[in-house]
Amino acid sequence: MRTGVVAVLLLCTAGARAQDVTVEELMRAQDDALRGASSTGTMTMRVKTARWERSLTMQSWSEGTEKTLVRILAPAKEKGTATLKVEGNIWNYLPKVDRTIKVPGSMMGGSWMGSHFTNDDLVREARYSEDFTCAFVEKPDGKTRDHWVIDCTPRPNAPVVWGRVRLAIRAVDKLADRIDYLDEKGARVRTLVFSEFTTLGGRKLARMMRMVPADKPDEFTEVHQDDLAFDVKLPADTFTLQALKK
Amino acid sequence: MGVLGLGRMAWRNLWRQVRRTLITVLSVAFGVFLAVLMTGLQDRNWEDVINTAARLGGGHVTLEHPDFRDKPSLSRTVHAPPALLAELAQQEHVVRVVQRISGQVMLSTTADSFGAGFIAYDPAREDESTLSLLEAVKQGARFATSADGGMVLGERLARNLGAELGSKVVYTVTDERGEIVSGLARVSGIMRTGAPSVDLGMCLLPLDAVRRVLGYAPDESTQVAVFLDTQRRAEDVVQALAGLAGRDVAVRTWRETQPDLVSIIKVKRAGMLFFEFLILVLCAAGIFNTLFVSVMERLREFGILTAIGFGPVRLFGMVMLESLWVGLLGLVAALGITAWPYHYLATTGWDLSAVYGTQNADIAGVGMSMVMHVGIYPDHAAVIAVSAVVATLLAGLYPAWRAGRVEPVEAIKLV
Structure with missing residues (x-):
C-alpha cells in the first residue's frame, strides 16, 4: 500500500516535469545511462530457441559505448571465448583454436554467440542520434499515461533496416522499458523489454533485458546484469587484441 | 604425259x-x-x-589489382582516370570500357540477413550488351543513375530476405581499411536468370553509391572491364593495353579471369x-x-x-x-x-x-x-x-x- 502511494507520488512529480522535456533530452538520457563511463560487471545471458536453451555467464568491461570487451566465464566448455568491440569493429577470440577472428562485413548479420542479437546490434546501437529522427507519440499526463512514447524514424539514407523504432520511456526515471522494432509496413519484428529497475553501481538502470522476435514469440534472449561497477580504473590495454586473448 | x-x-x-x-x-x-x-x-x-561470361564477369579483358585474382578484396583497387579510359576505348578491337566494383556483401532486412556477391556498375555506361544480368530484370527496373539508391536483387535472394520492390535493404561491406561500413538501398528491380548462383546469391548496386559507402575515389574501382568485338583477339589487346595501364595494374584475358570456363x-x-x-x-x-x-x-x-x-x-x-x-x-x-x-x-x-x-x-x-x-x-x-x-x-x-x-x-x- 505504502509503496503504491510512493509510486503514484513519483509518477506525479515526473509527470509534472514531463511537459517541458524534449525528445533530444530524453534520447540523450538513454545514451548517457552508459556513455562516458567506464564500467565492469558480470552478466548472465539466457538464450531460448525452439530447439535448445543455454545460459552463459560473462564478464564485461566497457568504456563509453564505443569500446566493449566481453569474456565468457561459464560454462567451462566456452570459457575464455571473448568478443572485443572497438567502434564499428568486432573481433572474436576462440581459445580452443587460439584464434582471433575479425568479424567481416558479410558476417555482421550473424547471431552473436547464438543469441537473438546480431553482431550488428552490438555496433549499431550507439548511433541513434545520427541515423534517426525522433518525435513524441505520447507524453505522460500524470494520470493514466506514465510513459513517453517516442517514434524514431530512420533518416532517408541511413543504413537502417527498420521502418520505425518505438521506445517507451518511463516517466519515473526517464529509462526505456520497451523498444519495438517495426518494419516499413508497421509490423512489429522484434521487441526489447527492460525490467528489474534498480540502482546498480550507483546508477539507476534496468537489470534485465529481454529480446523477443515477433515471429517466434516462444523464443527469447535474456541478459541479466548480475553486478556492475562504474567509473572503474581500467588498464590502458583493456580494449586491445592482446587483451582479448588473455 | x-x-x-x-x-x-x-x-x-x-x-x-x-x-x-x-x-x-x-x-x-x-x-x-x-x-x-x-x-x-x-x-x-x-x-x-x-x-x-565476359558480360557477367569482367569483360574479355580485365584490368585489376595484381593480387585481386588470388585474394579478392575491396581493398585491392585500380585507379582509372577518364583520360586512361578514353585511351583504352580507342584501341583496336575494343568496343567498350567500363568500371565496376565487385565483391561480397551482407544484405539485411528486418526479416533476415544473407551474404551475396555484388556487382556495382554505372547505368549510364553499361547496358545488356556489357552486363548480361540486366537482361534478367523481370520485375521493376534497374536503377536510373549511378548515385541512385536503388538495387537489383536475385529473385530467390529477394524472397529469402522478405524483400519486394521498394523494400529497404541495408548492405554491409568491409572497406579498404578493414572497417565495416553500410549503405542503404531500395529494391528497384528483381532479376531471374534460372541460374541458382545468380538468383540466390547476386545483387547489382549503383557504382557511385557504393564508391561513397566504401570511401573510394571517383576513378577507383576493383576492375576495369574491356569488351572486344571478338574474344579471339584478347591476347593481342592485352599486349596493347599492358603498356597503357601502368605497372601496378594487371591486364588479364578472360582465360585468366575465368579459369573454370x-x-x-x-x-x-x-x-x-x-x-x-x-x-x-x-x-x-x-x-x-x-x-x-x-x-x-x-x-x-x-x-x-x-x-x-x-x-x-x-x-x-x-x-x-x-x-x-x-x-x-x-x-x-x-x-x-x-x-x-x-x-x-x-x-x-x-x-x-x-x-x-x-x-x-x-x-x-x-x-x-x-x-x-x-x-x-x-x-x-x-x-x-x-x-x-x-x-x-x-x-x-x-x-x-x-x-x-x-x-x-x-x-x-x-x-
Missing part, C-alpha cells in the same frame, strides 16, 4: 563408274557436313558462353575433337574401300598400261590423283549440302527448350540461351576442309601403292 594429263586421265577414270564415284563423293561431303555443323555449333556455343571448354573441345576424328576415320574407311575395289577391278588394265610403258610411279600418281579428285569433289558437294542447313542454323537457330523443357541452362555459373546457333571460326572450317582432303589422300595411299606394284605378266593373265 605430265601431271595435267594424269589428272585428266584420273578424272575420266572416276566417271567410268558414276554411281560408285557419287557415293564416295557423297560420303566425303557428308563427313564434312557433319564436322562443319558440329564444329560450328561448338564454336558458336563457346563464343556465346565466353561472351556471356577455360577448363570446361578444354574438356569439351577435346571430346569434340575425338568425335570428329572418328567421323574422319569412318569416312576415310569408306573411301578406302571404294578406291581399293576400283583398283583391284582394274589390275588387268594397270598391267596393260605397265606393259606399254606406264611406270609404277605414274600409276601410283594416277590413283592418288583420283583420290584427290574425290576429295575436292567431296568438298564442293559438302558446300552444296551444308550451305542451307548452315544458313538456317546460323540465322534462325535450333530451339532446344522443348527438348529440355527449360528456358535456360547454367554452364559454370553462366546462364545460357536454349536456342542453338552455329558460327564456325574460318580457321576451323579451313582445318576441316584440309583434313577431309588429306584423309581422302591417305585412304588412297595403299590402293595407289598396290596399283604401282602391278606385275604386267601376272596382271594381264587376270580376266
Whole structure:
C-alpha cells in the first residue's frame, strides 16, 4: 500500500516535469545511462530457441559505448571465448583454436554467440542520434499515461533496416522499458523489454533485458546484469587484441 | 604425259563408274557436313558462353589489382582516370570500357540477413550488351543513375530476405581499411536468370553509391572491364593495353579471369575433337574401300598400261590423283549440302527448350540461351576442309601403292 502511494507520488512529480522535456533530452538520457563511463560487471545471458536453451555467464568491461570487451566465464566448455568491440569493429577470440577472428562485413548479420542479437546490434546501437529522427507519440499526463512514447524514424539514407523504432520511456526515471522494432509496413519484428529497475553501481538502470522476435514469440534472449561497477580504473590495454586473448 | 594429263586421265577414270564415284563423293561431303555443323555449333556455343561470361564477369579483358585474382578484396583497387579510359576505348578491337566494383556483401532486412556477391556498375555506361544480368530484370527496373539508391536483387535472394520492390535493404561491406561500413538501398528491380548462383546469391548496386559507402575515389574501382568485338583477339589487346595501364595494374584475358570456363571448354573441345576424328576415320574407311575395289577391278588394265610403258610411279600418281579428285569433289558437294542447313542454323537457330523443357541452362555459373546457333571460326572450317582432303589422300595411299606394284605378266593373265 505504502509503496503504491510512493509510486503514484513519483509518477506525479515526473509527470509534472514531463511537459517541458524534449525528445533530444530524453534520447540523450538513454545514451548517457552508459556513455562516458567506464564500467565492469558480470552478466548472465539466457538464450531460448525452439530447439535448445543455454545460459552463459560473462564478464564485461566497457568504456563509453564505443569500446566493449566481453569474456565468457561459464560454462567451462566456452570459457575464455571473448568478443572485443572497438567502434564499428568486432573481433572474436576462440581459445580452443587460439584464434582471433575479425568479424567481416558479410558476417555482421550473424547471431552473436547464438543469441537473438546480431553482431550488428552490438555496433549499431550507439548511433541513434545520427541515423534517426525522433518525435513524441505520447507524453505522460500524470494520470493514466506514465510513459513517453517516442517514434524514431530512420533518416532517408541511413543504413537502417527498420521502418520505425518505438521506445517507451518511463516517466519515473526517464529509462526505456520497451523498444519495438517495426518494419516499413508497421509490423512489429522484434521487441526489447527492460525490467528489474534498480540502482546498480550507483546508477539507476534496468537489470534485465529481454529480446523477443515477433515471429517466434516462444523464443527469447535474456541478459541479466548480475553486478556492475562504474567509473572503474581500467588498464590502458583493456580494449586491445592482446587483451582479448588473455 | 605430265601431271595435267594424269589428272585428266584420273578424272575420266572416276566417271567410268558414276554411281560408285557419287557415293564416295557423297560420303566425303557428308563427313564434312557433319564436322562443319558440329564444329560450328561448338564454336558458336563457346563464343556465346565466353561472351556471356565476359558480360557477367569482367569483360574479355580485365584490368585489376595484381593480387585481386588470388585474394579478392575491396581493398585491392585500380585507379582509372577518364583520360586512361578514353585511351583504352580507342584501341583496336575494343568496343567498350567500363568500371565496376565487385565483391561480397551482407544484405539485411528486418526479416533476415544473407551474404551475396555484388556487382556495382554505372547505368549510364553499361547496358545488356556489357552486363548480361540486366537482361534478367523481370520485375521493376534497374536503377536510373549511378548515385541512385536503388538495387537489383536475385529473385530467390529477394524472397529469402522478405524483400519486394521498394523494400529497404541495408548492405554491409568491409572497406579498404578493414572497417565495416553500410549503405542503404531500395529494391528497384528483381532479376531471374534460372541460374541458382545468380538468383540466390547476386545483387547489382549503383557504382557511385557504393564508391561513397566504401570511401573510394571517383576513378577507383576493383576492375576495369574491356569488351572486344571478338574474344579471339584478347591476347593481342592485352599486349596493347599492358603498356597503357601502368605497372601496378594487371591486364588479364578472360582465360585468366575465368579459369573454370577455360577448363570446361578444354574438356569439351577435346571430346569434340575425338568425335570428329572418328567421323574422319569412318569416312576415310569408306573411301578406302571404294578406291581399293576400283583398283583391284582394274589390275588387268594397270598391267596393260605397265606393259606399254606406264611406270609404277605414274600409276601410283594416277590413283592418288583420283583420290584427290574425290576429295575436292567431296568438298564442293559438302558446300552444296551444308550451305542451307548452315544458313538456317546460323540465322534462325535450333530451339532446344522443348527438348529440355527449360528456358535456360547454367554452364559454370553462366546462364545460357536454349536456342542453338552455329558460327564456325574460318580457321576451323579451313582445318576441316584440309583434313577431309588429306584423309581422302591417305585412304588412297595403299590402293595407289598396290596399283604401282602391278606385275604386267601376272596382271594381264587376270580376266
